[in-house]
Amino acid sequence: MKALKIYAIAVSSGLLVGTLVGWHFGRTITDGRLIWEEMFAAAGYEQLASLQYEEADAEHGQQALLGFTEFAKSMTKLPSANSDKALLLDAGRTYLRLAAIEELAGNSDLSHQYVLNAQQTFKNMGRDIPRERLDKEVTKIVALARTAKPSS
Amino acid sequence: MFKKAARFALLFLAGVGLGLFAGWKHSSTRERLREGRAFGDPKGRDFLKTYDLVARLRTFNLGSAMRIQDPKDSPQRRRESLNLILETAQEGRASVSDPATLTLIDVETGITDVRLSMLEGDAGDLPTSQAWMQKAQSTLKQAGWKDYSEEHLKTIVQALNKQDSCDTPCSKK
Numbered sequence: 164m165k166a167l168k169i170y171a172i173a174v175s176s177g178l179l180v181g182t183l184v185g186w187h188f189g190r191t192i193t194d195g196r197l198i199w200e201e202m203f204a205a206a207g208y209e210q211l212a213s214l215q216y217e218e219a220d221a222e223h224g225q226q227a228l229l230g231f232t233e234f235a236k237s238m239t240k241l242p243s244a245n246s247d248k249a250l251l252l253d254a255g256r257t258y259l260r261l262a263a264i265e266e267l268a269g270n271s272d273l274s275h276q277y278v279l280n281a282q283q284t285f286k287n288m289g290r291d292i293p294r295e296r297l298d299k300e301v302t303k304i305v306a307l308a309r310t311a312k313p314s315s
Numbered sequence: 316m317f318k319k320a321a322r323f324a325l326l327f328l329a330g331v332g333l334g335l336f337a338g339w340k341h342s343s344t345r346e347r348l349r350e351g352r353a354f355g356d357p358k359g360r361d362f363l364k365t366y367d368l369v370a371r372l373r374t375f376n377l378g379s380a381m382r383i384q385d386p387k388d389s390p391q392r393r394r395e396s397l398n399l400i401l402e403t404a405q406e407g408r409a410s411v412s413d414p415a416t417l418t419l420i421d422v423e424t425g426i427t428d429v430r431l432s433m434l435e436g437d438a439g440d441l442p443t444s445q446a447w448m449q450k451a452q453s454t455l456k457q458a459g460w461k462d463y464s465e466e467h468l469k470t471i472v473q474a475l476n477k478q479d480s481c482d483t484p485c486s487k488k
Binding site: 170178187193194200203212220226234237242 | 319322326328329332336338339340343345349350362369377413416418460462471
């Protein structure tokens with residue numbers, strides 16, 4: 164009876180130690196894997212959207228950028244994306260590109276809306292950038308697009 | 316006395332093993348559930364499928380770019396890793412409904428086709444190389460690409476190979 168008690172103590176103390184260690188490592192390693200997955204997804208989508216923006220016609224390029232902003236917006240709800248500032252930075256820059264596209268198309272109101280979205284996105288990552296500075300960035304992108312594509 | 320101690324240690328270790336498995340499994344499942352908690356509705360589930368697909372494609376992409384840039388890697392292994400991207404993209408398409416994402420998957424497929432074309436070209440199999448290039452051009456043309464000439468696509472892919480292989484932690488050894 165005494166021996167049984169000792170063996171029960173051995174199993175239960177082993178179980179306790181194992182569960183605590185397993186819990187800790189399971190959590191840490193899974194968190195790490197989820198963060199990797201989040202980084203890969205964000206970088207993958209952003210790369211394809213940027214490539215499409217540079218290589219495809221205006222309509223497809225804009226569709227890709229809008230797709231990325233939607234994707235990034237959904238991604239911010241993931242706990243693993245909480246500390247990913249690069250995602251917000253990319254989303255903010257994409258809004259500026261969209262603002263430039265609308266500016267080029269003569270849609271000032273929509274362009275303004277995208278600048279506001281960019282400002283909000285940068286604010287979410289802790290950077291309060293004045294609107295005037297963002298407007299200047301949009302003007303730069305527009306000028307660049309005009310020199311690169313004089314026909315459009 | 317020694318026998319008892321050995322039995323105690325054995326049972327303790329068995330407990331540790333079981334505990335490790337249970338603790339690991341439970342916390343890992345819990346973290347994964349927590350990750351997807353905000354995506355319970357159908358739209359959210361669609362997003363998670365797209366998210367998973369894009370992450371997997373990126374992983375395979377980095378792997379194949381690294382293989383392409385590594386002169387020691389065999390053409391067969393490069394071919395296999397590129398085919399894995401095509402298979403993943405093909406299988407994943409069924410779970411994606413967003414047109415913008417579907418177009419981006421086409422872009423990924425087109426880029427992989429160009430990589431395969433260059434690989435077969437380097438191996439001296441010109442008919443297969445041409446077939447892959449034609450497939451890539453048709454896919455990218457459909458995705459709205461303005462310049463889908465062979466030369467331009469090769470330039471883009473070379474730049475991407477360099478960029479992607481630099482993005483991998485292994486390449487920074």
